[in-house]
Amino acid sequence: MKDAFGTPQSLLLLGGTSEIGLATARRLIARRTRTVWLAGRPSPDLTAAADSLRALGAEVHTVPFDALDTESHAERLGKVFTEGDIDMVLLAFGILGDQAHDEADPLAAVRVAQTNYTGAVSAGLVCAAALQAQGHGSLVVLSSVAGERARRANFIYGSSKAGLDAFAQGLGDALYGTGVHVMVVRPGFVRSRMTAGLEEAPLATTPEAVATAIELGLRRRSEAVWVPGALRMVMSALRHVPRPLFRRLPV
Amino acid sequence: MAAHTDVEPLTGWGRTAPTLARVHRPRTYEEASETVRACGARGSIARGLGRAYGDAAQNAGGSVLDMTGLDRIRSVDAVEGLVVCDAGVSLHRLIEVLLPLGWFVPVTPGTRYVTVGGAIGADIHGKNHHVSGSFTRHVASLDLLTADGEIRTVVPGTDLFDATAGGMGLTGVILSATLRLLPVETSLMSVDTERATDLDDLMARLTDGDHRYRYSVAWIDLLARGAATGRSVLTRGDHAPYAAIPVRDRRARRAPLAFRPGQLPAAPALVPEGLLGRTTVGLFNELWYRRAPRRRTGQLQRISTFFHPLDGVPHWNRIYGRGGFVQYQFVVGHGQEATLHRIVKRIARRGCPSFLAVLKRFGEADPGWLSFPVRGWTLALDIPARLSGLGAFLDELDEEVAGAGGRVYLAKDSRLRPELLDAMYPRLADFRALRAALDPRSVFTSDLSRRLAL
DSSP states (O other): OOOTTOOOSEEEEESTTOHHHHHHHHHHHTTTOOEEEEEEOOOHHHHHHHHHHHTTTOEEEEEEOOTTOGGGHHHHHHHHHHTSOOSEEEEOOOOOOOHHHHHHOHHHHHHHHIIIIIHHHHHHHHHHHHHHHHTOEEEEEEOOGGGTSOOGGGHHHHHHHHHHHHHHHHHHHHTTTTTEEEEEEEEOSBOSGGGTTSOOOTTOBOHHHHHHHHHHHHHHTOSEEEESTTHHHHHHHHTTSOHHHHHHSOO | OOOEEEEEEEOOTTOOSOEEEEEEEOSSHHHHHHHHHTOOTTOEEEEOSSOSSSSTTOOTTSEEEEGGGOOOEEEEETTTTEEEEETTOBHHHHHHHHGGGTEEOSOOOSOSOOBHHHHHHTTOOOTTHHHHOOGGGGEEEEEEEOTTSOEEEEOTTSHHHHHHTTSTTOSOEEEEEEEEOEEOSOSEEEEEEEEESSHHHHHHHHHHHGGGOSEEEEEEOTTOOGGGTTOEEEEEEEEOOGGGSOTTOHHHHHSTTOOOOOOOOOOOSOOOTTSSOHHHHHHHHHHHHHHSOSEEEEEEEEHHHHHOGGGGSTTGGGGGOTTOEEEEEEEEETTOHHHHHHHHHHHHHHTOOOSOEEEEEEOSOOOOTTOOOOSEEEEEEEEETTSTTHHHHHHHHHHHHHHTTOEEOTTTOSOOOGGGHHHHOTTHHHHHHHHHHHOTTOOBOOHHHHHHTO
């Protein structure tokens, strides 16, 4: 069960090797979290991630999970919930793709969209139903500022996150009053494996900072969290910039 | 016929951690029994008036028995001072009925709006603990609906009684109880008030004088620092005898046992966050301390003013805003005064905006396995849940409390680290064993029992 500050005792991390996901898990283990499920494709990275959390004192399980294999989601994730209550699900999987390459290769672009959007719709709904059945829990969805307004430089990724963001908001409304809390997290540029080699955007942040913001959001039962917080104002301004001008902005 | 059911989000009085449950409202023992039998895999828990601060009367995804429909007072023996009543009867109702007959509830907490079942399940205490012990000391017997669907009559001195007294509803549903009452001549309290300049002064006054009073409690200004750390207002008293009513007060002379609680407007539903910050609470505390007389004796107060000042403001828990609040109450034994000092100093230094902070000296403990009171010092304070870093801070206080052999109060808990529970409650293993034998499928389950693995 979650405590009065919204800190979960058990966590299911979808995207078991996600840097933001693992930073969040570490932070929560330092407080109340004792049981962690890492869902991801079996790999040495996933095993290493599990070991690193075990070393912090948590009981860690792994469950094979592939965002693209939506057929398997209900069975694989459903099994996790039969083992015991999950207080928090963190939906943290996603790929950035390679914009230039993907524009020329529609199949690669579809893979980005299917992972980030279709896979999340499937896994999100499976987990939401399970959380609803247990009458409590948080579903935290990692969106992105890229979903707020499509940019020339990464609109394939951005559009998939825009879809995910809208889906998560609607799901949050659907679950309002059921004891289940849905929180959308919109980080800006995060220094991580995913962005290695890319030119850093203004207001860049770290996985640890995102983890801190998630913990605060849980305590406040927030519906949306921006990381860093200043992005909320920046993006609300950018959203209204006319397109001819937006096209020329160095964002 | 099945009891009426609704699916509702529920929280405790602190309004944190909401969860969803099917709420049944049984009107008869049979309906209660049927509901428990049909409760499903996520179990069932009884709920009274929702005054437990944390998650003791919630059951996520399962069923909750709202017991307030079972509210009959079955019989009153006005000669011996005994009452037999359903578990869903509130102390408010009991006082309304019994006070005009010259009897008072033996133990009352800071609110009248708790049910008899809840009072037994949490084994509540009042300002008279040093004299009268906790609530279940005055229970002659109770009827308990257990997981097998049977109704058992449980009497003091048995394991089942000691597991149920303070057992947070996890041994079964208390259906009715027989209580021994306290005779009184009037509905007024004779109250002495004095100020204590610091914590040492307060503890000395409590130690020296408590035995002269039936009721005793101290309000502490936890925002006062330095030399004033622990400054407080000490209020002690007893039921006023008829002779204490002044001759000119004809109304009171004519109806000495009339019960007249006042009522103020309810707190608004929407309160801005952060209303109770350090500045506002600091100002309140300063005024509260200053307005108390340095010393006043024999002041006559109504029962509601003396025992239940907050009951005059319905929904006062809303003043903490949407984020809710936590109440932290712990006890440390005699000889652990240094720990109490350290904790009070830490709270003062941290600046927790708490305007409801009370210190009391407990008397002899009762035998309930998970009953909270033990001989020593207990401090209770309310803190807004949104205060940053509060979770980690209270965890540190828990360590001090557990290290000193003390414990926190389960009826108020919403955040304890489960690992500390065994140290705090030495009879926990017995409690778990009895539950495993009596209720192997964990029919009786609450958010509290899941969170702390009770």
